Amino acid sequence: MPDKPIQPEGWSCPLPLKDYPNIVMGHGTGAKLSSDLIEHLFIPAFRNPALDAMADSAVLEFPAGRLAFTTDSHVVRPLFFPGGSIGELAVHGTVNDLAMAGARPLYLSAAFILEEGFPIEQLSRIVYLMAESARRAGVKIVTGDTKVVERGHGDGCYITTAGVGVVPAGRTVGSDRARPGDAIIISGSMGDHGMAIMSVREGLEFETQLTSDTAPLNELVETLFQTAPKIRALRDPTRGGVAATLTEFATRSNVGILIEETALPIRAEVKAACELLGLDPLMVANEGKLIAVVPAEDTEVVLASLRKHELGRSAARIGTVVSEHPGMVAARTAIGGKRVVTLPYSEQLPRIC
Secondary structure, three states, X not given: OOOXXXXXXXXXXXXXXXXXXXXXXXXXXXXXXXXXXXXXXXXXXXXXXXXXXXXXXXXXXXXXXXXXXXXXXXXXXXXXXXXXXHHXXXXXXXXXXXXXXXXXXXXXXXXXXXXXXXXXXXHHHHHHHHHHHHHHHOOEEEEEEEEEEOOOOOOOEEEEEEEEEEEOOOOOOOOOOOOOOOEEEEXXXXXXXXXXXXXXXXXXXXXXXXXXXXXXXXXXXXXXXXHOOOOOEEEOOOOOHHHHHHHHHHHHHOOEEEEEHHHOOOOHHHHHHHHHHOOOHHHOOOOOOOEEEEOHHHHHHHHHHHHOOHHHOOOEEEEEEEOOXXXXXXXXXXXXXXXXXXXXXXXXOOOOO
């Protein structure tokens, strides 16, 4: 163990971090600042083979098989929103991270940080919604912790969850496995969660209420593997949205990705809200959708399988993995031109999960 903390000049690439000598909101949002913090501070300090895979869940080898292990924190504001709450989000987020590693989720932990003065009635609602979500996802919350901070030193309720699942033999997925020619498939409409949160914050009203898509995806993933066991990669496009997920695939696999803007499934009310607020739907968070990279020959069978499931009825192929422009994502526009899809520098919508 070092005698003193690692200094900035010892970091692998200090310049991106020196630009921000203090933590800002963007460091916790899954966009460019988050990526810099992980790549240039956490990874060099904690480096090991399991962490180097940079997956949502670490897959660990044991004599009896492989386990997936993940952890997540939830600081969403407001705590209750159309279609869900911090309670469901905490369960679904951890279950989905395990599922994206190809694992069957089994057990969760739940740690609560509560602010002095937080109403017991609200806490009870959150806890019972968590319990119901866990039952629906087929997992058990088996351990936890509770801490209380002084009034004014929190935001009511924060929740940290961790999860463990088993990875069946023969399943290997990863963001570094995409190959030219592969199809990019999304399980449903984009941006629902982020815009549901924003509609509450901004008091936006539409003919149809914007509702979060938060949901457990483990059953949907099991259906996918039964249909197409050669899935290359899986991700739930949460913070940073579809743009961040596809950029990760392109960078980690050293390939290009070309998406078709006309193929992107976006609800009319979500599109309207994004236009009103000047947001790009590709960068808005989702909490109940997955993106799959599959061999081109499996496209139709995967789409048919997804569309049979309640959570995949709006599934669509949105693009293709290409050999051109490795490490970059491009979008073909409705008029036939192309534009570069960049990783957002900071989250467009903070505190959405």
